[in-house]
Amino acid sequence: MATNVYMEALSPTMEEGRVVKWHKRDGDPVKTGETLAEVETDKAVMDLVARADGVLRQVAAAEGQTVAVGSVVAVIASPGEPVGATVAAAPPPAPVPSGSGMRDAGGGMREAAGVTVAPADATRVKASPLAKRMAREAGVDLQLVTGSGPGGRVVKRDLEGAAPRASVPAAAPAVVESHPASRIPHPAPLGIPHPEVTGAPFEDVPLTQIRKTIAKRLAASLGPVPHFFLTTEVDMERASEAREALNKQLGDQGGGKVSFNDIIIKATAHALTKHPACNAWFQEDHIRYWHEVHIGMAVAVEDGLITPVIRNAERKSLADIGREAKELAEKARSRRLQPSEYTGSTFSVSNLGMFDIDQFTAVINPPEAGIIAVGSIVQKPVVVDGQLTPRRRMRITMSCDHRVIDGATGAAFLRTLKQMLENPLAMLL
Numbered sequence: 001m002a003t004n005v006y007m008e009a010l011s012p013t014m015e016e017g018r019v020v021k022w023h024k025r026d027g028d029p030v031k032t033g034e035t036l037a038e039v040e041t042d043k044a045v046m047d048l049v050a051r052a053d054g055v056l057r058q059v060a061a062a063e064g065q066t067v068a069v070g071s072v073v074a075v076i077a078s079p080g081e082p083v084g085a086t087v088a089a090a091p092p093p094a095p096v097p098s099g100s101g102m103r104d105a106g107g108g109m110r111e112a113a114g115v116t117v118a119p120a121d122a123t124r125v126k127a128s129p130l131a132k133r134m135a136r137e138a139g140v141d142l143q144l145v146t147g148s149g150p151g152g153r154v155v156k157r158d159l160e161g162a163a164p165r166a167s168v169p170a171a172a173p174a175v176v177e178s179h180p181a182s183r184i185p186h187p188a189p190l191g192i193p194h195p196e197v198t199g200a201p202f203e204d205v206p207l208t209q210i211r212k213t214i215a216k217r218l219a220a221s222l223g224p225v226p227h228f229f230l231t232t233e234v235d236m237e238r239a240s241e242a243r244e245a246l247n248k249q250l251g252d253q254g255g256g257k258v259s260f261n262d263i264i265i266k267a268t269a270h271a272l273t274k275h276p277a278c279n280a281w282f283q284e285d286h287i288r289y290w291h292e293v294h295i296g297m298a299v300a301v302e303d304g305l306i307t308p309v310i311r312n313a314e315r316k317s318l319a320d321i322g323r324e325a326k327e328l329a330e331k332a333r334s335r336r337l338q339p340s341e342y343t344g345s346t347f348s349v350s351n352l353g354m355f356d357i358d359q360f361t362a363v364i365n366p367p368e369a370g371i372i373a374v375g376s377i378v379q380k381p382v383v384v385d386g387q388l389t390p391r392r393r394m395r396i397t398m399s400c401d402h403r404v405i406d407g408a409t410g411a412a413f414l415r416t417l418k419q420m421l422e423n424p425l426a427m428l429l
Contacts, residue, residue: 001078001081002054002057002075002076002077002078003051003052003054003075003076003077004072004074005036005048005050005051005073005074005075006070006071006072007039007048007061007068007069007070007071007072007073009069011042011043011044011339011343014042014043014069014209015042016066016067016068016069016209017039017040017041017046017066017067017069017209018039018040018066018208018209019037019039019062019063019065019066019067019073020037020039020040020045020063020064021037021063022037022059022063023038024036024037024050024056025056025059026056026057026058026059026130026155026156026157027055027057027157028056029054029055029056029079030050030053030056030076031050031053032050032051032052032053033049033050034050035047035048035049036048036050036074040208040209040210040335041209042209042212042213043209043306043342044335044337044338045336050076051076054077054078054079054081055076055077055078055079056074056075057075057076057128058075058128058130059073059074059128059156060073060128062130066206066209126147126152126153126154127147127153127154128153128154128155128156130155130156131154131155131156131158131159134156134159135154135159140159146158208303208304210301210303210304210305210306211303211304213304214304214305217365217366218363220366221363221364221365221366222363225282225364225366225401225403226401226402227361227364227399227401227402228402228407228410229361229397229400230397230400230407230410230411231359231395231396231398232395232396232414232415232418233394233396234393234394234395234418234422235382235391235392235422236260236377236393236394236421236422238423238424239260239421239422239424240260240377240392242263242424243258243260243263246318250319256322256323258319258322259322259325260351260353260377261297261325261349261351261374262318262321262325263318263424264349264351264372264374264421265295265297265310265321265325265349266313266316266318266321266427267420267427268295268313268347268349268372268417269295269313269314270427271413271416271417271420272293272314272346273314274416275409275413276290276291277289277404277405277409278369278370278400278405278409279293279346279347280346280368280369280404281346281368281369282367282369282401282403283367287404288367290346292312292314292346293312293313293314293346293347294310294311294312294313294344294345294346294347295309295345295346295347295349296308296309296342296345296347296348296349296365296371297309297310297328297329297348297349298350298362299328299332299333301335302333306337306342307342307345307348308329308332308337308341308342309328309344309345310324310328345368346368347368347369347370347371348364348365348368348370348371349371349374350371350372350373350374351373352376353374353377353394355376356376357375358375358376358378358395359373359375359395360373360375360397361373362399363399364400364401368401369400369401369404369405370398370399370400370401370404370410370413371398372396372397372398372399372417373396373397373398373399374394374395374396375394375395375396375397377392377393377394378392378394379391379392379393394421396414396417396418398410398413398414
């Protein structure tokens with residue numbers, strides 16, 4: 001009995017997926033658990049796996065094609081089993097729990113429900129949907145093609161190299177060409193495409209799944225969420241000295257280095273324990289105040305931004321936070337984060353100091369009520385005890401959801417955070 005392979009919802013916000021690469025082709029034998037294709041979701045690249053033994057048939061999504069959740073992308077049939085020439089669509093399923101036919105890169109299984117496909121009408125040309133589309137685009141008459149698939153069915157390989165009909169009307173040229181995925185230039189860091197010298201005045205590059213999600217999330221945040229911003233400047237001399245001493249000690253022990261971002265995450269987590277009004281979610285008819293601190297750490301990836309989560313950051317040492325932050329950042333950049341690793345943050349930190357940004361404002365990540373934007377650490381002339389002296393300084397701007405956090409509440413949190421950064425020993429209290 002043939003079984004449909006669906007595009008599944010692999011994250012809470014996924015509405016469609018882009019087929020990055022097929023590991024199996026139409027007509028290839030497959031076994032349960034084998035990877036059929038890599039699928040780009042709104043957050044990561046996941047593996048689509050087989051849930052049954054058989055032969056992959058009716059591959060209906062080309063590499064680079066975006067497919068809505070719930071759509072059928074292929075069929076797994078028994079060897080020699082006749083299947084219909086058309087694959088039926090299915091209503092989009094809810095986000096699937098573990099145990100279904102899609103598997104993430106870490107090995108978790110997501111299984112699609114199977115449905116059977118009716119036999120083809122014997123009076124029609126037997127051809128896979130992909131073969132039909134290829135024939136239509138190439139102007140090939142399917143009735144003149146000998147099928148090599150089971151039962152004489154025309155499949156993709158039969159269309160490769162097939163001659164087109166003698167008289168096929170040329171399609172009217174579009175004013176702007178939509179580039180297929182195979183021609184999309186490899187994006188530079190932060191999603192800026194490398195320009196191609198083609199002589200055209202511009203080019204259109206389709207949105208990636210993560211960029212689509214960012215656009216939706218920003219519209220859902222800046223519009224409905226009433227932001228206000230608070231900025232303070234922090235003296236980072238003691239934090240710098242503490243970091244240098246810690247890294248010297250960790251270096252002698254062969255451990256990883258502690259970054260300024262690790263120190264900021266640790267201090268933020270401790271400050272939130274003292275100001276739980278800022279460690280909150282807005283939930284339409286109530287506010288959820290968290291007793292645990294889960295810090296979302298903004299990471300710039302190739303085509304956007306994602307926030308892996310350091311859970312229970314208030315309980316972890318600087319060394320532990322440093323190791324975890326490095327591991328999560330590497331997984332984020334390789335698009336291998338699991339949903340549990342980028343959801344559930346209670347407050348976020350966005351740091352652009354390494355890009356020489358002095359100050360900026362960040363957009364709140366709903367349902368969180370706050371996020372801090374961290375600028376670079378620079379030496380500035382500062383008056384200390386009546387004397388002008390160079391000091392390492394850093395600006396922090398807090399974005400607050402005014403439905404949850406009032407001005408005085410946010411200011412009190414920032415004051416505590418500033419005190420902890422200016423005197424790292426305060427984090428021990």
